[in-house]
Amino acid sequence: MMTGSFPMNGGYGTYSYAKNSQYQREASNVVKEMINKAITEKFDVKNKIATSRTIRIADLGCSVGPNTFIAMQNVIAVVEKKYYSQVLPSEKLEFQVFFNDHISNDFNTLFTSLPVDRQYFVTGVPGSFYELLFPSSSLHFVHSAYALHWLSKVPEKLLDKNSPAWNKGKIHYIGASDEVRNAYAAQFEKDMENFLNARSKEIIAGGMMVLIMVGLLDDFQPSETSTGVTFNFLESSLMDMVNGGLINGAQVDLFNFPIYVACPKEMTMLI
Numbered sequence: 001m002m003t004g005s006f007p008m009n010g011g012y013g014t015y016s017y018a019k020n021s022q023y024q025r026e027a028s029n030v031v032k033e034m035i036n037k038a039i040t041e042k043f044d045v046k047n048k049i050a051t052s053r054t055i056r057i058a059d060l061g062c063s064v065g066p067n068t069f070i071a072m073q074n075v076i077a078v079v080e081k082k083y084y085s086q087v088l089p090s091e092k093l094e095f096q097v098f099f100n101d102h103i104s105n106d107f108n109t110l111f112t113s114l115p116v117d118r119q120y121f122v123t124g125v126p127g128s129f130y131e132l133l134f135p136s137s138s139l140h141f142v143h144s145a146y147a148l149h150w151l152s153k154v155p156e157k158l159l160d161k162n163s164p165a166w167n168k169g170k171i172h173y174i175g176a177s178d179e180v181r182n183a184y185a186a187q188f189e190k191d192m193e194n195f196l197n198a199r200s201k202e203i204i205a206g207g208m209m210v211l212i213m214v215g216l217l218d219d220f221q222p223s224e225t226s227t228g229v230t231f232n233f234l235e236s237s238l239m240d241m242v243n244g245g246l247i248n249g250a251q252v253d254l255f256n257f258p259i260y261v262a263c264p265k266e267m268t269m270l271i
């Protein structure tokens with residue numbers, strides 16, 4: 001698989017994202033206070049933002065819910081609290097939330113499960129967040145959780161038999177050669193550049209962006225993480241299937257996870 005989108009499982013079945021996103025929900029909860037503090041201290045809701053009294057918020061890589069609804073409700077509650085501490089309640093704020101994900105995301109499930117008591121207007125925005133998604137200077141607040149580790153594509157070199165980065169018999173950079181890891185890092189760098197360039201055009205001056213990402217502590221090896229252990233198990237299971245004649249080796253050579261986990265040093269450098 002070279003390019004394309006890799007949405008979460010839709011619907012409400014046993015393996016749906018809606019029923020299997022507790023981990024991400026709890027992890028977002030852990031950083032909730034940091035986000036609230038940043039909004040309270042840095043988001044200039046009264047002076048720069050609220051001339052039209054409509055706050056436009058985007059959640060990039062929202063999937064199907066419920067996590068995105070919880071995140072949006074939290075952002076709105078903190079922004080409102082800050083705003084009404086500065087102005088009269090009669091000067092009411094309005095919110096418009098843009099839910100973005102790949103076009104192949106299950107937007108039907110997202111829309112049918114929208115909270116009935118929501119106090120915001122809703123818009124679905126299909127498309128890759130590595131491209132422009134909104135008009136210039138149109139967003140006040142951008143949020144993205146657990147989505148930016150998905151690369152826009154598998155680096156081409158991994159599938160090229162003549163490249164030193166050919167990832168034969170492997171499905172990721174964990175446990176692979178330095179060339180493979182460098183190819184992943186280069187793709188991540190390119191993707192982040194596209195992401196940040198697009199957002200720099202779309203967010204108004206004085207706006208804010210919160211990115212929650214899967215990360216690796218500086219100077220840690222990816223193989224030491226739970227993701228690393230999981231990928232290694234999966235890889236050796238696939239190789240067992242090759243050895244048992246259930247699939248062929250070329251299929252494994254063609255399969256690589258388009259996921260990259262960056263560390264704070266890398267992100268600081270890229271930003």
Ligand SMILES: C[S@@+](CC[C@H](N)C(=O)[O-])C[C@H]1O[C@@H](n2cnc3c(N)ncnc32)[C@H](O)[C@@H]1O
Pocket residue numbers: 006007008021024025028060061062063064067068100101102105127128129130144145146147150152
């Ligand atoms: C693990 S889910 C996270 C969902 C939700 N934000 C949460 O915290 O539970 C990652 C989502 O990012 C989306 N995604 C990945 N790459 C994307 C891209 N380039 N553009 C838009 N959405 C993307 C996937 O389709 C998926 O729905």
